[in-house]
Amino acid sequence: MPRDTIVILTGAGISAESGLGTFRDVDGLWTRYDLNAVATPEGFARNPALVHAFYNARRANCATAAPNAAHDALARLERDWPGEVLIVTQNVDDLHERAGSRNVLHMHGELSRALCAACGHRWPAPLEMHAADPCPACGAAATRPDIVWFGEIPYHMAEIDRTLDRAGLFVAIGTSGNVYPAAGFVREAALFGARTLELNLDPSDTATDFDETRRGPATELVPAWVSALLAP
Numbered sequence: 001m002p003r004d005t006i007v008i009l010t011g012a013g014i015s016a017e018s019g020l021g022t023f024r025d026v027d028g029l030w031t032r033y034d035l036n037a038v039a040t041p042e043g044f045a046r047n048p049a050l051v052h053a054f055y056n057a058r059r060a061n062c063a064t065a066a067p068n069a070a071h072d073a074l075a076r077l078e079r080d081w082p083g084e085v086l087i088v089t090q091n092v093d094d095l096h097e098r099a100g101s102r103n104v105l106h107m108h109g110e111l112s113r114a115l116c117a118a119c120g121h122r123w124p125a126p127l128e129m130h131a132a133d134p135c136p137a138c139g140a141a142a143t144r145p146d147i148v149w150f151g152e153i154p155y156h157m158a159e160i161d162r163t164l165d166r167a168g169l170f171v172a173i174g175t176s177g178n179v180y181p182a183a184g185f186v187r188e189a190a191l192f193g194a195r196t197l198e199l200n201l202d203p204s205d206t207a208t209d210f211d212e213t214r215r216g217p218a219t220e221l222v223p224a225w226v227s228a229l230l231a232p
Contacts, residue, residue, distance in 0.1 A: 003036040003168030003193065004083025008074060009185055011090045013174020014218045016094055018065045020093055039149050044117075048131035048144070055145040056128045058092075059111045061129065067099035069155045070173065070222035075100035086163050088156075090175065090182055092147055107182065113146035122146055154181065167194040171225075174218050177204030182214075186210055199225060 012020070035045040038054040067075075078085040078101050087096055087104045092111045096104045109115075112127040121137035125145065126191075133143040148154050164170065170189035175198075177183045186196050188208045198210040199221040207213050214221055 003166065004081075005163060005167045005173065006077070006083065006085045006169045006187075007082065007163050007184060007189065007194075008085065008087045009090070009170070009172045009175055010087060010096070011079050011173070011175030011182075013176075013224070014070050015065070015068075015091055015093055016174070016216040017070070017097055017217060018093075018095055019066045020065050020091075020095075021059060034151065039147075040151055041149055044144060044149070051131050051144070052131055055111065055147065059125065060094075062093045062111050065093065065095065067095045068219050070218035071095050071099035071101070073223040073226040077229065078103060080230050083168075084163075088160050088182075088185070090179065094111075105156040105160060107148070107156055107160065109145070109147040109155060111145065111147070113144035115162055116140060116142050117146050118142035118145050157181065159184070161188070162192070164189045165192045167192070169197065170194045171197045171199065172204065172206075172210070173199045173222060175200065175204055177206035197225075 033054065037047065037049050044051045074087060076097065085103060087101055089096060089104060089106055090105065090108050092109055094110065094112055112125055114123050114129060116135035116138060118140035119135060119138040121135055123136055129143055129145065132141050134141055135143060164185060167189050170186060172186060183206050186206055190196050196210045198204060198207055198213040199218065200215065201217060
């Protein structure tokens with residue numbers, strides 16, 4: 001069976017050049033917020049208003065951002081590659097979709113979605129959400145962002161595993177390599193015979209697990225890689 005499936009893992013580094021903050025930069029989100037307070041179920045239980053304020057700000061930031069050349073190049077790859085291209089993103093923004101990518105799995109959820117903590121119903125999130133907002137399905141005032149917080153299980157893991165098992169190429173772009181299970185994808189893909197490539201500004205924690213690594217900004221590396229891959 002031909003292994004013409006490409007699985008691409010993207011992290012915060014691909015959206016940084018669109019003006020969306022990363023967690024681990026010197027001035028990143030971890031240095032400005034206590035993520036135990038705003039990115040855990042326990043933090044939400046203690047102070048839902050604070051959590052909503054944090055994600056309302058991130059949602060507003062995302063709304064003013066635009067896809068960059070790296071997002072555009074991956075949309076081109078999905079459109080023109082003869083096989084399957086799956087983007088698995090750790091990002092909660094919608095820049096891949098706005099660039100034109102359609103085969104995207106958000107393993108950590110999406111800023112544009114709301115979730116009822118009482119009944120599990122999901123719906124499109126308004127620009128601003130509040131702790132007292134009622135669930136449109138059950139009416140409970142248990143509205144939360146549809147985001148996978150620390151201690152919760154990432155979304156779409158079964159589908160991701162199935163695609164990694166048949167991938168011919170696995171590429172990680174703009175990832176830190178220190179958040180699991182995503183950090184283990186390179187080894188899983190390699191175990192099933194995929195070639196592996198890292199495109200990153202700096203070496204990730206798993207850089208040595210890749211067959212090849214390239215260093216530089218995503219807006220330069222990704223378009224060049226896609227153009228070379230699609231060249232006749």
